[in-house]
Amino acid sequence: MRYWQNLRSRCMSLFLMIVGLALLGQSGAAASTRVYLVEIDGAITPVVASYVDRALRQAADQGAEAVVIQLDTPGGLSSAMDEIIQDILQSPVPVIVYVAPEGARAASAGVFITYAAHIAAMAPATNIGSASPVLIGQDGQAAQPDDTMQRKVVNDAVAKIRSLAERRGRNADWAEQAVREAVNISAEQAVAQNVVDLVAPSLPALLDAVDGRTVTTSAGQVTLRTRAAEVVPIQMTLIERFFQVLSDPNVAYILLSLGMLGLFFELANPGSILPGVLGGILLLLGLYALGTLDVNWAGVLLMGFAFLLFLIDLYVPTHGVLTIGGIVSFALGSLLLLQSPASPAFQLSRAVVIAVTATIAGVFLLLVYLVARAHARRPQTGKEALLGARAVVRRTLDPEGMVFVEGELWRARSLAGTIPAGRTVRVVGVEGLVLLVEPASEEEPAVRVRRLAGDVRRWRPLGALFRRG
Known part of the structure; x- marks a missing residue:
């Protein structure tokens, strides 16, 4: 009897151990589930394309459950858009494009990126549309191509977005309208017209809503396990941020x-x-x-x-x-x-x-x-500084003599006949080392002297301001 009691006790202990290990394994798996978050807020540029490529490769290397691209963009360069689309299509990790937060938009290139995603979602009060291609000429202006070229460009964009729509099972007709007619719709209209898969008010609500969905990636079919998953933001590096600012x-x-x-x-x-x-x-x-x-x-x-x-x-x-x-x-x-x-x-x-x-x-x-x-400004040095100055005759000017001016004796020539010693004269010109003078009038205003002195100066280049010495 005691044998059977011991056996039953041992079996019960073994059962409880197995159940405990199973529960521990499940909790460990849930704790290890990670979803990577990539935030795009602004124009689609080559820097953004490089950032998305790095994030998707990192998610694949780390075995992430999914990558969420939170998108708010007015559009951008088609070359950068093409790189992002190629990265999404080739990613073994499911990519969820989430147009958020409220008030965000996915315009132009953003429409193509949203259509390329394995799952497309939008937050309330967001919009999507206006995907018409615009040609830029060599001068940077919006070019006006001929009808044939315009049809080629538009048809190429239509073919690209229809192929994405058919691959993801979304509304291809509306996608063509967005390219040809630049139409826009709200988040609720997008869900009703099968443009996106769902509307989610927040990122946790989005992860709960997509849990259990099966998508097809480059690695095959994947069933998402995103409920209560750890969200790991992938930030731009300092170099990426620097060049994004430059863009x-x-x-x-x-x-x-x-x-x-x-x-x-x-x-x-x-x-x-x-x-x-x-x-x-x-x-x-x-x-x-x-x-x-x-x-x-x-x-x-x-x-x-x-x-x-x-x-x-x-x-x-x-x-x-x-x-x-x-x-x-x-x-x-x-x-x-x-x-x-x-x-x-x-x-x-x-x-x-x-x-x-x-x-x-x-x-x-x-x-x-x-x-x-x-x-x-009147010159303070050189011969030009003597123009208009007053001098005192020291030796009679007949017509040449000596005058005392600015503390120095100068040779001078009178332009008004003989001028006796002791008279005051005014310098009106310079010839070599000889001053040209004429009698000074006491009533003559000083302003005229300054103006006469300034009349003979020449306008010099702007570079004189910067010359040193």
């Missing part, structure tokens, strides 16, 4: 302007070194940023021509005319850059353009003012 057209415009300004001051005062080094670095960074965007290069050339005019005005006495022309050229170039991109994702801020143009104009107008003020 902002406003930042590129400011860098380009500051770079040109730094080079101007280096050329105006050779040997300063620091303005030249900083200007060169900023200019190269600005040109790199512009190279990743669809910009109007005519606007860039006008801005460069403006600084060329500023530089020429250093060495040519134009009374500031070239400076005024440079300011006009810079303003026109800025306006062309403002209007050049067809996509709103790459438009310059009007406030930034006005602020930078006003700053550049203020700097060079101040330089012109300083030059004008320097020229209006």
Whole structure:
């Protein structure tokens, strides 16, 4: 009897151990389930494409359950969009595109990326649409191609988005409308028309809703286990963040302007070194940023021509005319850059353009003012400083003699006949080492003397301001 009691006790213990190990294994599996989160907020650029590619490869290497791309974009470059779509289609890890947070949008390139996802979801109060392709000419302007070229571009985009829709079982007809007619719909309408799979108010709600769904990836069919999964954000690296900031057209415009300004001051005062080094670095960074965007290069050339005019005005006495022309050229170039991109994702801020143009104009107008003020000041040294000065005759001028002026004895020649010693005369000219004088009138205003002295001076180039020594 005791034997059977011991056997039953042992069996019960073994059963409880097996159940405990099973529960422990399940909890461990749940704890190890990870979903990677990628956030795209802004234009689709080559930096964003590189970021998504790195995140998907990392998720595959770490055995993530899924990757959620939280998307809020007005569109971007088609080349970067194509790279992201290819990465999603080739990913062995399920990719969920989630248009969020509330108020976000998936426009233009964002529509294609959403259609490429294994699961497409949207938050309430979001919208999707406007996927019409826009051709950009070599000058950065929205090009107006002929009908044949336009049909080729549109048909290519339609074929691409219809193939994505058919692959994911979504509404291909609406996708074609989004390309041909730039239509937009809300999140609720998108679900009703089978454009996206579901509406989720939050990321946890989204993961709960897609738990148990089966999708087909490049590795085969995968059943999602995302309920209560750990969300692991994948952030951009410092380098990616830096170059993403550079891809902002406003930042590129400011860098380009500051770079040109730094080079101007280096050329105006050779040997300063620091303005030249900083200007060169900023200019190269600005040109790199512009190279990743669809910009109007005519606007860039006008801005460069403006600084060329500023530089020429250093060495040519134009009374500031070239400076005024440079300011006009810079303003026109800025306006062309403002209007050049067809996509709103790459438009310059009007406030930034006005602020930078006003700053550049203020700097060079101040330089012109300083030059004008320097020229209006009476010379303090040299022969020019003697013009208009009063002198006392020490040896009778008949017509030549000696005069005492500014603490020195000078040879002088009278232009008004004989002038006896002791008389006061005024210097009206200099010939070599001989002063030309005439009798001074006590009633003659000093202003006329200063004006006469200033009349013989010449306007000097702007570069005189920067010369040292």
